[in-house]
Amino acid sequence: MSIRHGLLALLERGPRYGSQLRTEFESRTGSTWPLNVGQVYTTLSRLERDGLVVQDDEDDQGHALYAITDDGRTELRNWFETPVDRSNPPRDELAIKLAMAVGAPGVDIRAVIQSQRRHTLKAMQDYTRLKAQSLSDVPANRGEVAWLLVLEQLIFQAEAEARWLDHCETRLVRLAEAAATEPEPEVRTTGRVASRIARPRSRR
Amino acid sequence: MSSHVPSRSATPAGAPVLELRALTRTHGSGIAEVHALRGIDLSVHAGELVAVMGPSGSGKSTLLTIAGGLDTATSGQVVIEGQDIAGLGRKGVAALRRRSVGYVFQDYNLIPALTAAENIALPRELDGVSVRKARKEARAALEEMKLLEIADRFPDEMSGGQQQRVAIARALVGDRRLVLADEPTGALDSETGEQVLALLRSRCDRGAAGVMVTHEPRYAAWADRVVFLRDGSVVDQTLTGHADAESLLAPEAAK
Numbered sequence: 422m423s424i425r426h427g428l429l430a431l432l433e434r435g436p437r438y439g440s441q442l443r444t445e446f447e448s449r450t451g452s453t454w455p456l457n458v459g460q461v462y463t464t465l466s467r468l469e470r471d472g473l474v475v476q477d478d479e480d481d482q483g484h485a486l487y488a489i490t491d492d493g494r495t496e497l498r499n500w501f502e503t504p505v506d507r508s509n510p511p512r513d514e515l516a517i518k519l520a521m522a523v524g525a526p527g528v529d530i531r532a533v534i535q536s537q538r539r540h541t542l543k544a545m546q547d548y549t550r551l552k553a554q555s556l557s558d559v560p561a562n563r564g565e566v567a568w569l570l571v572l573e574q575l576i577f578q579a580e581a582e583a584r585w586l587d588h589c590e591t592r593l594v595r596l597a598e599a600a601a602t603e604p605e606p607e608v609r610t611t612g613r614v615a616s617r618i619a620r621p622r623s624r625r
Numbered sequence: 626m627s628s629h630v631p632s633r634s635a636t637p638a639g640a641p642v643l644e645l646r647a648l649t650r651t652h653g654s655g656i657a658e659v660h661a662l663r664g665i666d667l668s669v670h671a672g673e674l675v676a677v678m679g680p681s682g683s684g685k686s687t688l689l690t691i692a693g694g695l696d697t698a699t700s701g702q703v704v705i706e707g708q709d710i711a712g713l714g715r716k717g718v719a720a721l722r723r724r725s726v727g728y729v730f731q732d733y734n735l736i737p738a739l740t741a742a743e744n745i746a747l748p749r750e751l752d753g754v755s756v757r758k759a760r761k762e763a764r765a766a767l768e769e770m771k772l773l774e775i776a777d778r779f780p781d782e783m784s785g786g787q788q789q790r791v792a793i794a795r796a797l798v799g800d801r802r803l804v805l806a807d808e809p810t811g812a813l814d815s816e817t818g819e820q821v822l823a824l825l826r827s828r829c830d831r832g833a834a835g836v837m838v839t840h841e842p843r844y845a846a847w848a849d850r851v852v853f854l855r856d857g858s859v860v861d862q863t864l865t866g867h868a869d870a871e872s873l874l875a876p877e878a879a880k
Contacts, residue, residue, distance in 0.1 A: 535853065535860065535861055538853070538861075539851075539861050539862075539863055541842075542842060542845060542846065542851045542863050543851075543863045543864070545842060545843065545845075545846035546846045546847075546848065546849075546851070546863060548846070549843075549846040549847055553823065553826065553847070556823070576843060576846065577843075579842070580842045580843045580846075583842035584842065587680070590680075591680065
């Protein structure tokens with residue numbers, strides 16, 4: 422998550438001070454990724470070091486205001502124009518867990534999948550409840566719409582996970598069935614996953 | 626900002642609208658015997674929407690058709706609003722179905738020769754309510770769902786989403802409190818499917834009890850409870866009771 426670019430985007434609307442940036446960032450994203458003021462000021466000082474923001478005057482209450490520079494605007498425009506990199510996927514604990522569960526002795530992989538499915542669906546129910554509430558709050562302001570987009574991203578991501586779990590289960594069931602009907606699994610199965618699944622069976 | 630999860634009745638009070646007790650359904654016999662349902666217990670209370678999920682062949686649709694009296698269980702009981710339907714006889718079941726149960730199908734099942742309002746009024750008319758009164762109720766139902774402008778349209782003049790919303794209005798017209806929906810969003814695009822779910826949700830929030838079969842996690846997520854079926858048995862369900870938004874969205878901060 423880019424706090425740096427998030428702050429630049431808020432500063433493009435006009436000079437702001439630290440805690441104000443924090444409040445606006447959180448209202449846009451529904452406190453999904455909470456910031457502490459310390460993080461905001463650390464980021465601001467790095468942005469200042471890199472010439473992307475400058476310290477402006479103080480406001481009436483004596484808050485130090487920050488303003489975006491031309492370089493900051495260029496940086497921001499580049500950020501919006503550049504797709505988020507997906508070529509180097511972050512480590513996914515669930516994917517690692519399932520990969521390890523395949524053929525692990527004493528692990529009921531269907532139970533692992535089901536327990537995750539229940540958890541994921543429960544999270545989706547909670548997100549959906551928040552979404553339904555947000556949709557019924559009319560009129561929608563810009564902050565509310567931004568929050569809705571973030572919420573829906575969480576729902577879609579969880580949905581992808583739930584569908585992937587269904588897929589994993591179907592695949593594993595099929596492989597197990599195939600392995601059960603093959604007398605010599607290690608000789609007869611050629612796929613990498615298939616041979617991994619078949620391995621514990623051949624040890625019996 | 627939306628930092629508060631609205632609480633729905635986490636522990637529903639009163640007798641369930643629908644109760645399935647040790648329900649089994651077996652097709653065929655001997656070596657060809659297939660157990661579609663192997664002892665299902667499920668209670669659905671007023672105000673509750675339950676989603677039933679599971680792989681194909683897990684018994685989802687069988688469960689729904691038996692709950693609605695369209696099919697008969699091999700053993701076990703179906704109790705609707707306190708009445709065990711086994712004791713009602715065919716006529717009795719038909720009457721109970723008309724009065725208490727609304728069905729919503731994937732392909733809407735509206736009668737093509739009738740307008741939206743007439744479709745909604747039909748089950749009431751069949752139940753002996755005067756045509757005038759039934760039509761009035763139908764228009765009121767459409768108004769409540771902000772669909773009054775399509776009251777006089779025929780099904781082929783409506784979009785899929787509109788047809789499905791009319792089907793939901795028909796399912797819950799009169800005093801009917803139980804709606805059984807089989808893949809109600811199946812043929813709809815994601816946005817329209819969501820509107821249908823929002824409608825089902827709001828009808829349940831206002832006192833209906835709903836059971837919906839779906840394979841779409843995103844729609845199941847509108848339910849209070851998700852029941853997972855596998856090989857004719859309930860293997861798991863999401864628990865009612867709600868996480869608060871703070872711990873939900875900011876687990877790190879909540880620690």
